[in-house]
Amino acid sequence: MIGFISYLVNGISLGSVYAIIALGYTMVYGIAKMLNFAHGDVIMIGAFVVFSTVSGMGLPPVIGILISVVVCTVLGMLIERIAYKPLRHASKLAVLITAIGVSYFLQNVALLIYGANTKSFTSVVTMEPIRLADGALVISGETIVTVIACIIIMIGLSAFIKYSKSGRAMLAVSEDSGAAQLMGVNVNSTIALTFAIGSALAAIAGVLLCSSYPSLTPYTGSMPGIKAFVAAVFGGIGSIPGAFIGGILLGVIEILGRAYISSQLSDAIVFAVLIVVLLVKPTGILGKQIQEKV
């Protein structure tokens, strides 16, 4: 029983990381309607910036994380400006291929700077683990920080979208960008803002991911990026609570699958669950049903 709870806690911890990434993914998808394959690589860049500043230059972790968030925000906006903005009205496939190009680009920049060797990432969390049930159940500091960060981000983001002017502009653009523009919403700056927020979240997710799983290579980000997209689809893409639920569920399924069924098949189990969910509910758990009109 303690074993199960311990796996569950690990699952929620991993799921929280997925949820943070998925929040960024779902916002970008909701507004730009594109599969941003480069999102996972922004996570990797975020983790590398913290690695350089904290392990390399010896700055305090908080400063390192702040620098990383700033770098990723700027990077996200630059990517949007240079690669995606010219293709705003191009076919979906053209944008997808561009995103893949950006993903290759970021991976290879990291490869040139840091090399292909795995770097061991020192955790930025210094909190003592909590021991429950006479030390049988240990909850690490990373887990606590990750889960709390995820909840704060989720609530903050929901409030931002619901109550702030730019948040509501985002909602309007994702609903109908043409109509939003007619109503005086600056679509371009709204999309840029979305990319900025998404990339900032990716930086935080990168730090938290590498604090729990401390190996860092230029390819670290791609699989979590894909999984986070799966989480976003799982919960219903475009929906913020959906991304949160999807992320947590995905993390729990992955860890439990790894523990009880097969460690090699854990990814396959995650993907199989996604397929089943989509077949039963084609727009995800919290997704809106869209009627097709002639």
Next chain:
Amino acid sequence: MSKKMKVRNLSKTTKSNLITYGMVIVAYIIVEIFLRAGMVSSLIEGLLVPLCVYVILAVSLNLTVGISGELSLGHAGFMCVGAFAGATFSKCLENVITFGILRFTLAIIVGTLCAALFGILVGIPVLRLKGDYLAIVTLAFGEIIKNVVNVIYLGRDSRGFHISIKDTISLGLEDDGEVIIKGAQGITGTPNDSTFLWGIILILITLFIVINLINSRTGRAIMSIRDNRIAAESIGISVTKYKLLAFSVSAALAGTAGVLYAHNLATLTALPKNFGYNMSITILVFVVLGGIGNIRGSVIAAVVLTLLPELLRALNDYRMLIYAVILIATMIFTSSPGGQAIQERIKLFFERRKTKEA
């Protein structure tokens, strides 16, 4: 004279298709001459069969993405099925059929049929979805196939076949037994049957199948579904049937490519590099850069984009970076309003020149 008339009477599409076949054959003859003359480096020589594999994959994916209009990110999964089915078949019958050509032909048929079967099995649920959802589910299926292949152990002894997902010991083989698929270590010692000539023949067969499919009644039905599903449905075209047909033919041809790929390697393993979603994406890049729905474009793009990183080898660490930049730049140039304006101007410039000369 009469022959000339015949050529002139051919329709525009037929001519264009003949050019595609001719291009492949001419490429084969040129490469073969260079090979005989010993002017090809061993690096390029080793690339010839993979090149054929990529061409077949690109042409077959174009059937799904370009003709059927469904974004599939799981093409490498079907290639994986074909590769493992074909390699298993060849390994089992290595001592029974010693005639290489017959064995390889049968292996190709087996691999292709297995991939087609998976195409149908995957296609039935997947094709109910649309757009990005379909993309992510095909990606999911591809990853599942790769992961499952990595845990399969298959052995054979006098009592028949044994299968396990744990390890070789749990197969419970007799002393004379032989392990064929060793989980993550894959299949070793597949007969090395793939040659460049086989690759070219398979490319021509693939082209023949895809081009004839496109220019048939079936192909027009598939394209009508792509252009307007509801309109197609309302004139009595069975959407599910034709979508599934295109998807499974595409999967089957990916399986063919897989067999060719497997028989070119000493050890066949399912790695993220060769059968993961990255591979599917690489092939998608060929299709999009070659021109969606343009079969000849797929062939050219597959060849050029496979050779490009090799030609950039002199720049070693920077080559993939340059590849990425070229990819982004090409997409922006061909698809953005600014890029299209530049294209128009270039076109205008050349047209003016022509009229001046005239």
